[in-house]
Amino acid sequence: MKLLRIVLVLLLPAVSSCLPCRRRDDYDYDSIFSFGDSFADTGNGAVVFAEHSLFSPATKPPYGMTFFGQPTGRNSNGRLIIDFIAEKLGLPFVPPYLAHFVLNTSSSVQLGWFDSLKPSLCSPAQECKDFFHKSLFFMGEFGVNDYSFSVFGKTPLEVRSMVPDVVKTISSATERIIKRDGAKAVVVPGIPPLGCMPPNLAMFPSTDPAGYEPGTGCLRQFNEIAVYHNTLLQDAIKNVQKNHPDVRVIYADFFTPVIRIVQSPGTFGFTSDILRCCCGGGGKYNFNMSAGCGMPGATVCEDPSTHLFWDGHMTEAAYHFIADGWLNSINES
DSSP: OHHHHHHHHHTOOEEEEOTTOOOSSSOOOSEEEEEOSTTTOSSHHHHHTTTOGGGOGGGSTTTTTTTTSSOOSOSSSSOOHHHHHHHHTTOOOOOOOOOOOOSSOOHHHHHHHHHHHGGGTOOSHHHHHHHHHTEEEEEOOOSHHHHHHHTTTSOHHHHHTTHHHHHHHHHHHHHHHHHTTOOSEEEEEOOOOGGGSHHHHHHSOOSSGGGBOTTTOOBHHHHHHHHHHHHHHHHHHHHHHHHOTTSEEEEEOSHHHHHHHHHOGGGGTOOSOTTSOSEESOTTTTOOGGGOTTSTTOEEOSOGGGOSBSSSSBOHHHHHHHHHHHHHHHHHO
């Protein structure tokens, strides 16, 4: 899966280590390792694409306006899910691992970069084993970019056919950090409803009204792909858990909290124009590739906390709501 490999390179890995830190509640983790795409990126993309402003708008205002007061490379107005989880665990924010960006290398080579980081974290081998036993690993979210990018030139049916391979890649990577690195707690997030995301709504409109879900206004076929992915992923996670009964392998639901907000935005304090980006360059969904957030021609809403979507990614308010659900899953598993 070439696209998934590229994403792994981009964000491999981000680590937040705080050995003296003590837990605030029932959690007991000394560090966080996060593998993921732009929903979890705390600044790697800004470095990787530093010379390509089209791909690094998160380095410019109004990104970061709500919490940090300046751009940090996060694709949001403030904190991400991983930030809220780190805060809850009493750990510092996860910094970016400024990895080199290399195309067309195998996933084993890219995951090998994680190995290159280990000597700076722990040694000898036994100490590393103990260190990773007390770490919380996030394997994803992965899949959004694979499916969204693949729509260019592929039918929805062809994109759907990719799902088993994407899920297999995620489960294999999860097995790898358990077997090779000794991970004892791995969170594997699903993907959000692809059909509700403003970039997909703006770029792939349906000519048939039946192509939209009546209760949400989201693209039906895109959401069906997301549901299919999440179903297969949960089955794969159960198999990984069965293979490693002494490890906590936790599914994090990304789909349900987002769809709940879309279906009933007022209940959660969001605007009724729920599928529209807070920051963007106009159009029905306020999403425009040539005038994206942080670029000339873009505008920003008055109150991002009332919006689900920031620039196609989500707002800090939305991430906070999603993070609460993930923390419950981590605590209960």
